[in-house]
Amino acid sequence: MKWIQLLIPYLLISTITCGSHSLKFLSTGSVQPGDRPLVEQLTVFDGVPISYCDTVTKREQLKPTLESQKLPENCHEAWENIIDSLNKIPRLTNSTVYVVQRRRGCILSANGTVVAFEAWAVDGMDFISFDPESQRWRSQSPSARPVEHRWNKNTLMNHAFRHFIREECPQMIQGIKLRPIQQKTELRVFAKPIVDTDQALLRCHVTSIDKSVSSVHLIGNGASRASWISVTGPMPAEDGAVILRLTAEISQRRDDYTYGCTVQTGSHNITVFWDGTTLDGRSLLYHLSAFWKMLTAILGVICLVSIITIISCAMICLLKCVKMKPSPPSRVDPQLVEQFTRIMESVASPDLQSVIFSVTQGREGNRKSYEQWEMVVMLRDKRHYDPEYFADKIDGPQR
Structure with missing residues (x-):
């Protein structure tokens, strides 16, 4: 709540001497256009909240820190004061007011001296304060001067305010006792x-x-x-x-x-x-460690798959290159060809020639060597069976 934040110094900083006690009534009223006003009040004794005003029932809700108390049973009067200020202050200042705050109470010293106070703030800024001795209001802001003149004329209200903070407040302090609180x-x-x-x-x-x-x-x-x-x-x-x-x-x-x-x-x-x-x-750290472990495992799997893929592609390319490379032509020794031809001529059966060729050239045979041998035989036979060749031979000796 905004009004609590604004009043932190009054709750936390002790302004009383040893043996003194303070009682403060902190009220706030807020309103937004189109909404009903909201009123709250917190009662604080020696910096400890002891009561809270219920805005619906207008009754005080006592805190368990109290062992004994003489607080009023309701907060109806304080509630009406705040509602009245929310309605009248905007008309007197000719401005829009959203939040009104009130701090009133007293400080009772060990020797019985009483210091009473009452101050108001509007929209978080000091607005006007009350002097209980003279029962006069003093503006804390230029916009509060119309309110100062108006409230100073209300002598009955000022007398009631002085009586509460000078007479009733010290009596309440004497009847309040807090439970022992462990410093925890x-x-x-x-x-x-x-x-x-x-x-x-x-x-x-x-x-x-x-x-x-x-x-x-x-x-x-x-x-x-x-x-x-x-x-x-x-x-x-x-x-x-x-x-x-x-x-x-x-x-x-x-x-x-x-x-x-x-x-x-x-x-x-x-x-x-x-x-x-x-x-x-x-566990936040557990989730972080698990995340990084999972991420590391995923990256490891990705790297392994990538390496296997690269090696496989390289092997496939290498095999293709080996298959595409033509084998060097085999060189046939002319003497071996001549010997092989003689062997084949001495055999009349074609089947037997095939067997001899397979044995001499290998079980699978060498098609290219066989073609070379066949070409040599054809050239040689041409010399034997060419008619012109024989004509030349016959005519030659006769001549």
Whole structure:
């Protein structure tokens, strides 16, 4: 709530001396165009919230921190004051008002001295304050001057305001007693991955009843590598506790870095290291390691398949090249051809010639050698069977 954030200094910074007690009534009213106004009130004793006003029933809801009290049972009067200011202040200032805040109460010192106060703010800015001794209003902003003139004329209202903060408030303080509160501080460290990035938000959440808690720090060997660090608080929480929160952006690429937070208190320090989990207990580092292991396995399989494919393609290409390369022509010795021809001439059967050729040339035979031998035989036979050749031979000796 905005009004709580604006009043943090009044809740956390002690303005009273030893033995003194303070009681504050913090009210806020807000309205948006077309909506009904919303009114809230929180009662704080010595910086500890002790009561909350229910806006529906207008009754005070007491906190369990109270052991005894003399608080009013309802907050109807305070609720009407806020609603009235939401309606009248905009008309007097001729401006739009969305939020009205009121802080009133008293401080009772050990010697019985009473300091009373009442102040108003509009849209988060100081607006007007009340002096209980003179029962006069003083504007804190130029726009509040019309309200100052109008409220100073309402003597009955001013008298009632003075009576409440000067007379009723100190009596309430004397009847309030808080339960003993253990000075407890809780520190939780967790992380949340940032979608579609390799970054994560590390959170250190501190809840403490110890008022001496004022700071929280990021530690670990990965602290110096954080992209940025932000600390908010102390902020008031329920039952008088305060909240501090540290947020740091860290990298998810390295799971060997350590991160932790330390909180300084009045008596000792509390340190907690991040165990790699998210807020709901899921292990963030485990998922990161599994992801990288799976990615490494996939890349290994891809590399192995690529190597096998390259080797197979190279072997196929090599085999094709070997098959396409023509075998060198065989050289036939002329003397062997002549001997082979004589053997073949001495055999009259063609089948027997084929057998002799297969044995001499190999079981499968050599078609090219056989063709060469056949050509030699044909040339030789041509000399024997050519008529012109024989004519020349016959005519020659006769002549």
